[in-house]
Amino acid sequence: MNTVRGARERARIEVTAAIKDEARRALAAEGAAKLSLRAVARELGMVSSAVYRYFPSRDELLTALIIDAYDSVGAAAEAADARALADGAPPRARWIVVCEAFRAWALEHPHEYALVYGSPVPGYSAPADTVGPASRVAEVLIGILRAAHEGRGLALPPLPAGLRPEADRMTADFAAGLPPEVTVALVAAWAQLAGMVSFELFGQFHRVVEDRAAFFAHTAGQLAYAVGLPTV
Numbered sequence: 001m002n003t004v005r006g007a008r009e010r011a012r013i014e015v016t017a018a019i020k021d022e023a024r025r026a027l028a029a030e031g032a033a034k035l036s037l038r039a040v041a042r043e044l045g046m047v048s049s050a051v052y053r054y055f056p057s058r059d060e061l062l063t064a065l066i067i068d069a070y071d072s073v074g075a076a077a078e079a080a081d082a083r084a085l086a087d088g089a090p091p092r093a094r095w096i097v098v099c100e101a102f103r104a105w106a107l108e109h110p111h112e113y114a115l116v117y118g119s120p121v122p123g124y125s126a127p128a129d130t131v132g133p134a135s136r137v138a139e140v141l142i143g144i145l146r147a148a149h150e151g152r153g154l155a156l157p158p159l160p161a162g163l164r165p166e167a168d169r170m171t172a173d174f175a176a177g178l179p180p181e182v183t184v185a186l187v188a189a190w191a192q193l194a195g196m197v198s199f200e201l202f203g204q205f206h207r208v209v210e211d212r213a214a215f216f217a218h219t220a221g222q223l224a225y226a227v228g229l230p231t232v
Contacts, residue, residue, distance in 0.1 A: 016054055018044060020068065023061055028111040032121040037061060059124055062115075066126060067133045069112040074136025076105040081140050091148035092221075092229040098140050099193055099220035106197045113201060117194055135174070138190060145186060145227060146177050154228035157185040182228050189223040 022040045037058055041051040055061040080101035084094045106113040115121075116134070148154055159167055159181040167180035175183040196219055199205050200212050209215045225231065 070133035073105045077137045077140045095224045096220045156181040185227040
């Protein structure tokens with residue numbers, strides 16, 4: 001019985017992976033808005049009712065792809081930081097390495113990047129179970145800032161008095177242990193980081209920035225300064 005159950009579980013894993021792989025090909029060809037379970041089934045040579053046993057709706061398939069994408073980029077960021085930390089890199093260098101890992105992942109997975117950081121998919125609302133995977137890259141950056149704050153310290157960016165309540169709320173919500181001034185700068189830096197990558201991927205740097213790797217590395221360093229990381 002255990003042998004049969006194990007074979008069924010392996011078959012389910014394999015079919016699930018095949019459905020998601022085909023869905024990713026459909027994303028690359030037509031975009032998320034046109035993703036269809038029936039089309040995926042047709043390309044795999046399956047009847048649509050069989051696909052619905054694995055993913056009862058298009059939205060559940062989209063959610064699976066979104067979680068996979070967030071987990072993939074999160075793992076890339078975590079691995080880059082772990083290597084930098086093992087090499088004895090200071091917080092500023094760790095920050096830049098993680099930013100560059102985020103960009104590298106996006107360049108290698110442009111359609112998955114567009115799925116999670118691009119335009120919202122019409123009619124789709126991401127469920128709560130995407131939040132944890134979506135936070136993984138930010139958690140790496142927050143961890144670097146916490147380490148710096150507990151070590152040599154951070155240079156606190158200016159914070160307008162009127163923004164203090166919002167800064168305190170954000171810090172309590174997702175950046176406990178950081179000074180509120182740094183939390184605000186971090187959110188702004190994260191938005192700029194994603195904006196830089198999006199500009200590169202979606203063509204806005206065409207005939208504007210030629211050496212994009214050097215430009216990105218410089219900007220990542222500027223963002224490190226903006227969040228208060230020491231220069232050495």
